[in-house]
Amino acid sequence: MAEISFPLPDLGEGLIEATVLEWLVAPGDQVERNQPMVEVETTKSAVELPSPQAGKVVRIHGEPGGTIAVGEPLIVFEVPDNTAGIVGTVPAEEAPRRRVRLSALPEDD
């Protein structure tokens, strides 16, 4: 598993930070792209930020009431090392299992 971190984006001209109002996702949650993720307040307005990524949330930064600077880490997702193709699954590597045993002994003449 790898991690992918997203910083607080620039929410408007000249704004350098935002205050976290409420997290709408928690570590461990599976979120979808574009799903409302966190509500933050800037000096201009309160906005709901959508998740830029589908995936499992590993960490969130900033308690409600806390301030995060633009460019600082906001949320971290877990990304599997083996991403499946556009369809299907990544086959699991399993220990070989057998039910059949070979009984014949080859005569090597």
Place this chain on the structure above:
Amino acid sequence: MTAHSVPHSDGETGAGETGPSGKEPTGKELRALYQLMVAVRHLDTSAVAWQRQGLIPGYAPELGQEAAQVGSGYAVDLSRDFVFPTYREMGVARAMGVDMVGYMSTHKASWHGGLYDPVKSRLAPIQAVVAGSVLHAVGWAHGQKLSGLPAEKQGVAVSYFGDGASSQGDVHEAMNFAAVMKAPVVFFTQNNGWAISVPTERQVAGGSVAARAAGYGIPALQIDGNDVVAVVRAMRTALAHCRAGYGPMVIEAMTYRRGPHSTSDDPGRYRTLDSESADAGTDPILMLRDRLLAEGLADEAFFAAALESAKVEEEQVRAGVGALAARPGSEMFDFVFQESTPALTGQARRWREESEHV
């Protein structure tokens, strides 16, 4: 990224007769359409969650295409028409009343074509190949003319395909055949802006599938595919045109694939959230909701009840999908032919001996 254009009113771009004009959906129909769209959205977003939970290996979401799918499927006459889907037509299937467990079984990896009965449900098996079934619609439609049935019993074929599929040569062949033979086919294109990672402007020269119809002498409508009323109106117009013997018609419903191509796609690699919100147009469910409120056709209680009923339905479908066991391996052999061959029967026997009864 160039904005994906969503026209705000119907614009006819084709040539020739359009036949009788379509009917506006009634208030009662609008309420039914809303219930269907909410059911479809809830089932669709739930199916993505099922995949995350390991219930199904994959899914192709239709989020954002509810109006295009439900509106068009709703207008079909199940007593005589026949519908040819691709693999992203859950909303069409639901609007047609197809068994949703049977439909979703394709995503459970139970049976590629789905487990519903295509003949009874009037929905051809789920088609994994883009543009794979467009010519089938033409053949089925021409078959109606050869059937000897009285005109009022002859059906119309509805062919679903996307902006990406429109690049396939089969679509050209299908439109040309249908026009030459005056086959009763509605070519229903959902132009959802994206073919996996490739936007319409890099896919469809000229930007419009509907515009191509003129070259075949087929009338075409390019409509706001997020407006279910426009979709129903266009579909009823096209069906009436076909039933009147004027030949095929093209509808291009401009909509937007709000989700990924499939549950393992990562749209962040080819488009931004900003472009998504700029290009998606109006949410089709919100558009209908506003209309119902403005016309006094529904209230909050109705919307809440629709969602509640969608949740109940999803629970039932989920339980059904969860209960789907793998099909017996013998079915691999049973459905290859109507009349099996000795070689295949032998292979089935050996399969039983080696795989089933060790």
Place this chain on the structure above:
Amino acid sequence: MSNSPIDQMDVHSSDLEAAQHNVDAAGDGAGAEGINQSPEIAAQPGHRTEIMSMQQALNLALREILGSDPKALVLGEDVGVLGGVFRITDGLQNEFGAERVFDTPLAESGILGMSVGLAMAGLHPIPEVQFDGFSYPAVNQIVCQLARMNYRSRGTLPMPVTLRVPSFGGIRAPELHGESLESLFAHVPGLKVVSPSSPHEAYHLLKYAASRPDPVVFMEPKSRYWQKGEVVFDDGISGSNGGSRSHGGASASTAVSSGATVASANLGSKVVRTGKHLTLIAWGAMVSRCLQVAELAAEDGIDIEVLDLRWLKPIDAEGLAASVGKTRRAVVVHEGPLTAGLGAEVAALATEHCFGSLKAPVERVTGFDVPYPSGDLEDEYIPNIDRILFGIQRVLEYRRG
């Protein structure tokens, strides 16, 4: 040498070029024993190695091909911005630009037909058909155009096209995303067909295929994309060869010695496990399964050799005969259906070459004559360990008369 696969590989447009390659072929012939008897060149000192997945190995190979051959192009659906639906072309458009790595509209016939024209214009297209089953819409262009243009033009319009096809089953994908098309392609005159079984093979065979003047269908076993393995780099050879791909086919600038080394490493079959009682013949994803079976058979006292066929056209008849002639028993394993599958060709070749010494008819353990099934049933369809063991047992038990 008349049956040498290398001779079959080297069909050229002019006598001069043919003569050049016969020199290479002679060198290859001398090294043939090395191909079959020395499965791992990792043991050789001085070679750089790296652990990577087949995805990464293919990506690296494409990067090196594009870097060294200015005429090479990558085209297909979603290969550019997205980097391919299996990430095989990841990063290539950024590195080499959208003129050399580009997304096409969604039409496989168009991709292959356009590749034919690009090759006629002197370029070296490396088209991707996104999934095996999407080759079917392109069969017209592959069979009627790509495979015959060299012949039709009397060698004046060679087709140096490497068609990458994610192939075979095993990932619970939708319909027509799990097809085994090797017998279809191998049956078409004018096409060559190869399938790698490991990251090492993927890296080297793709680079080699892309350096050749003829069309090669490169069948990537998609169920093996993610498994990691050691890739051994023959530094100093691959680079020089990669840069020498020329339009006419013969690599005049390639030194005979290094060209021969590259060819001998990349042509023909490869023994990936030595044994004495029976040869399992496989390609693509079935090679690793056969290696597992060989381990299990060893527990029962049966010593199995595993031959990775690699080239499905031309088939390395000499390598096949060398292995089967030694073990005197053969089982060929493939995912595709039994009837008219490539296993029939392998069995015929083994029989032709080893009829006198074979102790049993060549057994085939394959997929069934049914459409590739949905995910829930694919483990019933793809040859599994037990079915391969049953096939081995039948061969071991066989008595003449």
